[in-house]
Amino acid sequence: MSTQSLKELQEKIGYSYTFDCVQCGYCLPACPTYETMGKETHSPRGRINLVKMAAEGKLDLSDLRDPIEKCLGCQACVTACPTNTQYGKILEGAKEVLNEESTLPFPKKKVQDFIFNRVFPSSKWMDTIGHFTWAYQKTGLQKFARKTGLSNFAPLNLAKFEQVLPNQVSPKVRSSRKGFYPAVGKAKASVAFFKGCIMDSTFYSTNQNTISLLNHAGADVYIPDEQTCCGALHAHSGEGDSAKVLAKRNIEQFEKYDVDYVVNNAGGCGAQLVEYDHLLKNDEQWRERAISFVRKSKDISSVLFELGGLPSLVEKQEVVTYQPSCHLTHVQKVTEAPKLLAKSAPGVTFKEMDDEQKCCGSAGIYNIVNYKEAMEILDVKMAKVKPTHAATIITTNPGCLLQMKMGIQREGLEEKVRAVHLVDFLFERLPAQNSI
Amino acid sequence: MNKQWQIELEKIIKDKKRLLSNPADLLSYGFDGSFGQYQPERVVQPINREEVADIMKLANTFGVPVYPRGQATCLSGGPLPVRGGIVLDTCKMKDKLTIDSENLTATVSPGVITSKIKEAAEKEGFFYPPDPSSAHVSTIGGNVAENSGGPRGLKYGVTGNYVLGLEVVTPQGEIIRTGGQTIKNVTGYNLTQLLVGSEGTLGVITEVTLRLIPKPKSRVSLLVVFDDLVASGKAISGILSSGIMPSAMEIIDQHCINAVERHKPAGYPVDAAAILLIELDGHPKAIEEEMVEADRICREIGAREVQTASDEEDQKKLWEARKLVSPAIAKIKPTKISEDATVPRSKIPEMFERLSEIREKYNVELVVFGHAGDGNLHPNILTDKRDQEEMKRVEMAVSEIFESAIEVGGTLSGEHGIGTMKAPFMEKELGKIGLEMMRRVKEAWDPNDVMNPGKIFPQDGQTKLVLTE
Numbered sequence: 001m002s003t004q005s006l007k008e009l010q011e012k013i014g015y016s017y018t019f020d021c022v023q024c025g026y027c028l029p030a031c032p033t034y035e036t037m038g039k040e041t042h043s044p045r046g047r048i049n050l051v052k053m054a055a056e057g058k059l060d061l062s063d064l065r066d067p068i069e070k071c072l073g074c075q076a077c078v079t080a081c082p083t084n085t086q087y088g089k090i091l092e093g094a095k096e097v098l099n100e101e102s103t104l105p106f107p108k109k110k111v112q113d114f115i116f117n118r119v120f121p122s123s124k125w126m127d128t129i130g131h132f133t134w135a136y137q138k139t140g141l142q143k144f145a146r147k148t149g150l151s152n153f154a155p156l157n158l159a160k161f162e163q164v165l166p167n168q169v170s171p172k173v174r175s176s177r178k179g180f181y182p183a184v185g186k187a188k189a190s191v192a193f194f195k196g197c198i199m200d201s202t203f204y205s206t207n208q209n210t211i212s213l214l215n216h217a218g219a220d221v222y223i224p225d226e227q228t229c230c231g232a233l234h235a236h237s238g239e240g241d242s243a244k245v246l247a248k249r250n251i252e253q254f255e256k257y258d259v260d261y262v263v264n265n266a267g268g269c270g271a272q273l274v275e276y277d278h279l280l281k282n283d284e285q286w287r288e289r290a291i292s293f294v295r296k297s298k299d300i301s302s303v304l305f306e307l308g309g310l311p312s313l314v315e316k317q318e319v320v321t322y323q324p325s326c327h328l329t330h331v332q333k334v335t336e337a338p339k340l341l342a343k344s345a346p347g348v349t350f351k352e353m354d355d356e357q358k359c360c361g362s363a364g365i366y367n368i369v370n371y372k373e374a375m376e377i378l379d380v381k382m383a384k385v386k387p388t389h390a391a392t393i394i395t396t397n398p399g400c401l402l403q404m405k406m407g408i409q410r411e412g413l414e415e416k417v418r419a420v421h422l423v424d425f426l427f428e429r430l431p432a433q434n435s436i
Numbered sequence: 437m438n439k440q441w442q443i444e445l446e447k448i449i450k451d452k453k454r455l456l457s458n459p460a461d462l463l464s465y466g467f468d469g470s471f472g473q474y475q476p477e478r479v480v481q482p483i484n485r486e487e488v489a490d491i492m493k494l495a496n497t498f499g500v501p502v503y504p505r506g507q508a509t510c511l512s513g514g515p516l517p518v519r520g521g522i523v524l525d526t527c528k529m530k531d532k533l534t535i536d537s538e539n540l541t542a543t544v545s546p547g548v549i550t551s552k553i554k555e556a557a558e559k560e561g562f563f564y565p566p567d568p569s570s571a572h573v574s575t576i577g578g579n580v581a582e583n584s585g586g587p588r589g590l591k592y593g594v595t596g597n598y599v600l601g602l603e604v605v606t607p608q609g610e611i612i613r614t615g616g617q618t619i620k621n622v623t624g625y626n627l628t629q630l631l632v633g634s635e636g637t638l639g640v641i642t643e644v645t646l647r648l649i650p651k652p653k654s655r656v657s658l659l660v661v662f663d664d665l666v667a668s669g670k671a672i673s674g675i676l677s678s679g680i681m682p683s684a685m686e687i688i689d690q691h692c693i694n695a696v697e698r699h700k701p702a703g704y705p706v707d708a709a710a711i712l713l714i715e716l717d718g719h720p721k722a723i724e725e726e727m728v729e730a731d732r733i734c735r736e737i738g739a740r741e742v743q744t745a746s747d748e749e750d751q752k753k754l755w756e757a758r759k760l761v762s763p764a765i766a767k768i769k770p771t772k773i774s775e776d777a778t779v780p781r782s783k784i785p786e787m788f789e790r791l792s793e794i795r796e797k798y799n800v801e802l803v804v805f806g807h808a809g810d811g812n813l814h815p816n817i818l819t820d821k822r823d824q825e826e827m828k829r830v831e832m833a834v835s836e837i838f839e840s841a842i843e844v845g846g847t848l849s850g851e852h853g854i855g856t857m858k859a860p861f862m863e864k865e866l867g868k869i870g871l872e873m874m875r876r877v878k879e880a881w882d883p884n885d886v887m888n889p890g891k892i893f894p895q896d897g898q899t900k901l902v903l904t905e
Contacts, residue, residue, distance in 0.1 A: 019770035019771075019820075019822075020766075020767075020770065022469065022763065022766045022772050023467055023468065023469050023508075024469050024509060024570065024573075024762075024763065025469060025507050025508060025509045025570065025573045025574075026570070026572075026573055026763075028507055028573050029549070029572060029573055038481070038527070038528060039456070039461065039464070040461075040464040040465055040508070040525075041456075041460050041461045041464040043464075046464040049463065049464065049467060049473075050460055050463060050464065053463050053473075058463070059459055059460065059463055060459070063458065063459045063460045064460065066460065067460050067464075081763075082759075082760060082762070082763030082764070082766075083699075083763045083764075083766045083767060084699070084767070
């Protein structure tokens with residue numbers, strides 16, 4: 001490679017960040033893929049070194065692909081790193097470079113473009129997916145597909161995921177959503193709700209429950225209807241430009257509302273939202289706007305906690321454990337609020353699992369594209385869940401929720417254990433909910 | 437085309453997942469926590485002693501260098517494959533961790549993480565004292581090979597003081613046992629202690645028997661603040677000569693304090709010239725008295741302030757900040773050259789003066805912290821290896837640190853080992869014949885020079901440190 005193009009590569013791939021790593025290895029015990037794959041090549045320290053080697057022309061980009069693609073991006077290493085090395089930025093840089101030089105076959109590239117740039121950003125498309133899933137579940141097609149084994153023909157092990165999807169609401173319910181939901185009692189704060197794309201299509205009722213919780217905690221809730229996908233999956237797949245377009249559209253939409261918080265309920269989306277300032281740091285026009293957006297963006301658990309929690313929850317005896325979303329823990333640095341909220345529910349016995357901060361293997365679409373690796377990580381996780389004897393695993397991200405449901409299924413624990421989003425867990429205990 | 441030995445190697449390690457040869461894997465096993473990047477030709481991950489023995493037989497027959505490696509937290513270049521060949525990763529050998537409560541010993545596989553041994557011992561009410569800062573990452577095999585230390589070296593000694601016996605695969609691929617299970621053992625040459633700290637140049641450790649001790653009943657920590665660096669040095673000898681034996685006594689200079697506070701504030705006083713962190717352990721009544729005594733001595737010598745922490749949480753906080761020193765200073769500049777020159781305790785003030793002269797003379801970012809109680813200092817130079825001009829000055833500064841340590845009666849390494857970086861200075865410390873005797877030992881064990889070659893001993897004509905390309 002010529003000196004000039006090497007320089008360009010170094011610029012794009014985040015070469016300068018790699019020098020922050022002193023190769024002490026303190027990240028090794030934190031890394032789920034190092035644990036399951038057992039190779040330095042699949043450790044954060046190893047990956048940083050490989051990015052450096054590639055940037056110096058000592059390793060072909062094609063040889064970098066596997067180590068980078070097998071990374072979950074959970075960022076547990078960032079929390080463990082004593083020198084505060086920005087692994088996330090190195091990973092993102094590497095993904096972009098790999099994506100640019102990728103020689104995906106034309107149809108596959110076309111499909112990826114379609115999904116990323118047409119489906120995710122469009123609420124119509126996401127609604128359609130919700131409708132379709134609803135119809136699939138309601139018409140008996142699901143039963144038929146499962147019985148005949150037809151669903152096993154779905155590509156990329158999607159059949160396995162299909163089985164753990166929550167029950168969908170009807171299109172009628174979906175279309176009846178309003179743009180504003182007032183606080184119960186006197187309003188303490190006003191929030192705008194970031195509904196997310198996957199959250200809103202397949203976890204519609206969790207979103208509605210989120211609104212109820214916020215109302216109960218004393219918040220007026222607005223739902224900007226022109227909002228779009230957060231762009232996390234784009235950024236993590238090396239589609240930086242698309243991610244920027246989506247970020248700008250969201251900032252623009254939320255700026256229309258004079259609220260105290262922009263609330264989200266998905267760890268992964270939230271992590272993307274709070275990095276909009278980093279994403280747009282080189283954009284003169286947008287930098288300041290991104291910073292003020294980021295300042296307001298918070299996870300539902302933090303907001304509920306800051307509003308003083310949920311008063312008068314109904315008592316229910318239940319042993320629970322918590323599987324934190326990596327992006328909530330390691331990027332948003334929200335670790336205590338979800339636990340405190342769960343513990344605040346009367347009758348709850350909270351059991352912490354060993355290594356709770358370790359990724360469950362969901363990681364965006366990792367479990368779909370790297371199914372085998374994700375399941376190995378999940379098996380390690382389930383081995384930590386079992387000794388807690390919890391009946392409920394609380395999660396804070398749709399991906400983690402589905403993954404934990406799969407874990408329960410893999411272990412044959414469906415009768416004894418359930419996985420549930422923190423929002424739904426708290427919603428079940430709302431007094432109004434229980435009076436109906 | 438694969439070389440003959442590579443074809444033979446595939447017959448030994450049949451599981452393809454444990455025999456690595458693609459470019460990304462090879463580069464991933466070419467570095468450690470020190471300086472330099474190399475490329476082995478193969479990486480193997482054996483799971484038992486038999487595989488290790490077969491690998492060594494093969495390597496010895498074909499004259500292929502073998503580089504044993506744990507988690508590669510090494511700071512002196514121990515596992516670097518400087519001549520290609522095979523990196524032998526012992527991390528997958530971690531099936532054994534047995535505590536013998538009656539004999540107070542632990543028997544462990546080499547790939548077991550050191551902190552796990554400590555945890556297992558504590559569950560039985562015992563104590564495994566060596567505590568290198570990397571204990572939660574590093575393997576016991578690596579710790580034994582490098583004779584790792586840590587803050588508790590002062591009272592409890594280093595890893596080597598706890599190794600009773602070893603199982604080792606020789607460079608020719610024979611499996612031997614040295615030492616045993618007993619505290620006293622004077623049968624013949626002490627091969628166990630010869631192997632400890634031999635940095636993987638004499639064999640591959642495949643099992644370790646460690647001595648455990650009863651867990652001290654109680655522990656307190658003191659944070660002592662000084663406005664004068666030399667006074668802090670005097671306090672160290674003042675405490676030790678009063679008859680108190682702290683379990684740890686650490687010194688952190690102003691540059692390091694500032695680095696920690698910038699990195700992750702721990703509440704250290706940023707205007708202090710130096711702080712001492714002292715840990716006392718033992719019977720609660722005894723340490724209560726010692727605490728008062730240590731406080732008095734420090735104040736008499738000129739300490740500005742003495743804080744005590746007796747509950748678990750506060751102590752943890754004090755010592756966690758100490759563990760942050762090394763990473764925190766790395767923020768000063770990207771390349772970190774970490775040294776561990778050790779001097780007689782009485783020479784600590786003199787060494788401090790020399791280090792500050794070196795800092796001035798070569799205009800380099802030199803900071804010092806370390807295990808002052810045992811004279812084990814960590815002068816660190818922060819630089820940027822992309823800056824060739826500065827690297828030249830760093831080379832000279834590091835050389836002068838080594839020379840100074842030797843001149844005041846100290847040693848090149850207190851706990852990190854010699855590896856690649858300090859080899860050129862060995863003759864200065866040991867003398868021509870002293871080094872020659874070590875070389876003869878190496879040649880007797882490993883006549884074909886296949887076991888971690890290129891370490892400890894200088895190459896012909898190698899008399900100075902080279903960090904530049």
